[in-house]
Amino acid sequence: MSLHDGIVAKRVNRAFTILVAGLTAISTTFVWMDAAVAADRKPNVVFILADNVGYGDLGPYGGGELRGAPTPRIDQLAREGLRLTQYLVEPACTPSRAALMTGQYSIRNGLSLIIVPGSQNTLSARAVTMGDLFKSAGYATAIFGKWHLGKEPQSLPTAHGFDEFYGIPPDTSWDSATYVDTIELTHSIPLPHEALLARGPQIVEGVAGGSLRNVKPFTREVRAEIDNELVAKSIDFMKRQTAAGKPFFLYLPFSMGHAPNLPSSEFKGKSRIGQYGDKIMEGDFHVGQILDALKQLGVDDNTLLVFASDNGPWAHLASAFGDQGTPDVGSPGPFRGELGEVTEGSIRTFCFIRWPGKIKPGSTSSAMFSIMDFFPTFAGVAGAKVPSDRPIDGVDQIEVLLGKSETGKREGLLSFAGGDLLAARWKQWRVYFTDMYPTGTGSQRVGATASASAPLAGYPKVYNIEMDPHEDLNIGGLFGWTAGPALQEVQRYLESVKKYPNPPAPNITQFTQHGG
Numbered sequence: 001m002s003l004h005d006g007i008v009a010k011r012v013n014r015a016f017t018i019l020v021a022g023l024t025a026i027s028t029t030f031v032w033m034d035a036a037v038a039a040d041r042k043p044n045v046v047f048i049l050a051d052n053v054g055y056g057d058l059g060p061y062g063g064g065e066l067r068g069a070p071t072p073r074i075d076q077l078a079r080e081g082l083r084l085t086q087y088l089v090e091p092a093c094t095p096s097r098a099a100l101m102t103g104q105y106s107i108r109n110g111l112s113l114i115i116v117p118g119s120q121n122t123l124s125a126r127a128v129t130m131g132d133l134f135k136s137a138g139y140a141t142a143i144f145g146k147w148h149l150g151k152e153p154q155s156l157p158t159a160h161g162f163d164e165f166y167g168i169p170p171d172t173s174w175d176s177a178t179y180v181d182t183i184e185l186t187h188s189i190p191l192p193h194e195a196l197l198a199r200g201p202q203i204v205e206g207v208a209g210g211s212l213r214n215v216k217p218f219t220r221e222v223r224a225e226i227d228n229e230l231v232a233k234s235i236d237f238m239k240r241q242t243a244a245g246k247p248f249f250l251y252l253p254f255s256m257g258h259a260p261n262l263p264s265s266e267f268k269g270k271s272r273i274g275q276y277g278d279k280i281m282e283g284d285f286h287v288g289q290i291l292d293a294l295k296q297l298g299v300d301d302n303t304l305l306v307f308a309s310d311n312g313p314w315a316h317l318a319s320a321f322g323d324q325g326t327p328d329v330g331s332p333g334p335f336r337g338e339l340g341e342v343t344e345g346s347i348r349t350f351c352f353i354r355w356p357g358k359i360k361p362g363s364t365s366s367a368m369f370s371i372m373d374f375f376p377t378f379a380g381v382a383g384a385k386v387p388s389d390r391p392i393d394g395v396d397q398i399e400v401l402l403g404k405s406e407t408g409k410r411e412g413l414l415s416f417a418g419g420d421l422l423a424a425r426w427k428q429w430r431v432y433f434t435d436m437y438p439t440g441t442g443s444q445r446v447g448a449t450a451s452a453s454a455p456l457a458g459y460p461k462v463y464n465i466e467m468d469p470h471e472d473l474n475i476g477g478l479f480g481w482t483a484g485p486a487l488q489e490v491q492r493y494l495e496s497v498k499k500y501p502n503p504p505a506p507n508i509t510q511f512t513q514h515g516g
Contacts, residue, residue: 056333069277073288081354103375131161133155256283272328368406419505
C-alpha cells in the first residue's frame with residue numbers, strides 16, 4: 001500500500017467511525033424518545049357495565065356452562081386479567097351508577113333510589129362525574145347505553161364531561177321498551193299506536209353541551225338488538241380516537257342481564273335456560289368484540305378494561321318478564337338476596353379488570369373493592385385531580401390492581417336506601433341496623449325493590465359472611481364487639497355530613513302537603 005493509499009484509508013476509517021458514533025447517538029436518542037413517549041402515553045380506559053347480573057351467573061364465578069349459558073370470552077377475560085371476589089355495589093341501578101360516576105355514596109347526590117319517570121331526584125349540575133374527570137385529563141369521552149341519572153339538561157352525560165351519548169332515555173331503564181305495549185294492553189291512554197310511539201320512550205343521542213335528539217322509538221324490537229348498536233358505536237368511537245392519536249374513555253353500560261332480557265335474533269334460543277341465558281351469552285359475545293377491536297386497533301397493550309355489573313340479580317319482580325316460559329332472573333351464587341335489598345347477594349357481584357403488562361393474568365383478589373373506588377383509581381391512572389371540595393368515599397385501589405396489596409385500602413362500606421342507612425360492612429362482618437322483609441302475605445307477598453323495612457329494636461344483626469355467606473346465622477350475641485368498628489364507619493360518615501350536608505333524599509311514597 002502506498003503512503004497516499006494509507007492516508008486515504010485512515011481518513012475513510014475515521015469518517016466511518018464518526019458516522020457509526022453519530023448514528024448510534026441518533027439511535028439512542030430515538031430509543032430514549034420512544035421510551036419517554038411510551039411512559040408519557042395515557043392509557044385508554046374502557047368500562048363495560050352489565051345490568052343486574054348475579055355473582056353466580058358467569059363462568060369464572062361458578063356459572064356459565066354449569067348454569068346453562070357458556071361464557072367463553074368472559075372466561076378468557078378472567079384468564080387475562082384480575083377477578084375480584086369482593087366487588088361491592090349499591091342496592092339498585094341509579095344508586096350504583098351515581099356511585100360509579102361520582103366516587104361518592106349515592107345519597108350524597110340525592111340518588112339513593114331508582115329514578116322513575118315523574119320523580120324529582122336527578123343528578124345535580126354541581127356533581128363531578130367520571131366523564132368530567134377524564135375530560136379534564138385530555139381524554140375523548142363517550143357513553144353508549146344506559147345513563148339512568150336523570151333527563152334534566154343539567155343531569156345529562158353531555159353536561160358532565162361526555163363528548164358523545166347514544167342510548168335509551170336517560171331517566172329510564174331497559175324495561176321502558178315495554179311501556180307502549182302495556183299501555184295498549186290496558187287501554188290506559190286512549191291514543192293511536194303511532195301517537196303512543198311518538199310520546200313513548202325514545203332512543204336519543206347528543207354531543208357535549210347540546211340538547212338530546214330523538215332517534216327512534218324504544219320498542220321491544222329495538223330492545224332486542226340494542227346491544228349490537230351500542231357495541232358498533234363503541235368500536236367506531238375507539239377507531240376514531242385511535243386514528244386521532246387521542247386517549248379515550250369509553251363507558252359502555254349495555255343491557256345484558258336486565259329484564260326483559262330480549263335476545264337478539266342471533267342469540268335467541270342459544271342457551272339452555274331461556275332468554276336470561278340467551279342474553280348472558282350475547283353479552284359474552286359483545287365483550288369479545290370489544291377485546292378483539294382493541295387488538296385490531298393496536299391499543300390493546302395500553303388499555304385498562306373493566307367489565308362489571310351494577311347490581312346483583314333482579315329476581316322476584318323480574319320473573320313476570322319470562323316471555324319464554326322461564327323466569328327472567330339471575331343467580332346471586334352462594335349469597336342471599338336480590339336487587340333492592342342490602343344483603344350480600346344484592347350488593348356483591350362480578351368484576352374483571354384487564355391491563356396487559358400491568359395486571360397479572362389469571363389473578364384473583366379478595367380485597368374489598370367498592371364501585372366508588374374506580375373514581376379515585378382512574379384519577380391516578382389518567383393523571384386527573386380528585387375534587388377536594390366534597391367528600392369522596394371511594395379510595396385509590398391501584399395497588400390491588402397491580403398485585404401490590406392483598407387487602408387494599410378499604411375495610412368498610414355503608415348501604416343506603418332512600419334516606420335510610422340500613423347496613424354496614426366491616427371486613428368479613430355484615431351488620432344490619434334495619435330489618436328488610438317482603439311486604440304482604442300470600443299472593444300479595446313481594447320483596448326486592450318492593451321490600452319494607454323497620455329499625456331493629458336496640459341491637460343490630462351481625463353475620464360473618466365468610467363463615468356464613470348466605471347470612472343464615474345471626475351471631476351478634478357471640479361477636480357483639482364487631483358492632484364497634486361498624487359503628488365507627490357510620491360515625492365517620494355522619495361527621496362528614498355535618499361538614500357537607502346531603503341534599504334531600506329521594507322519596508316517592510311520602511309527600512309533604514303545605515297549607516296556604
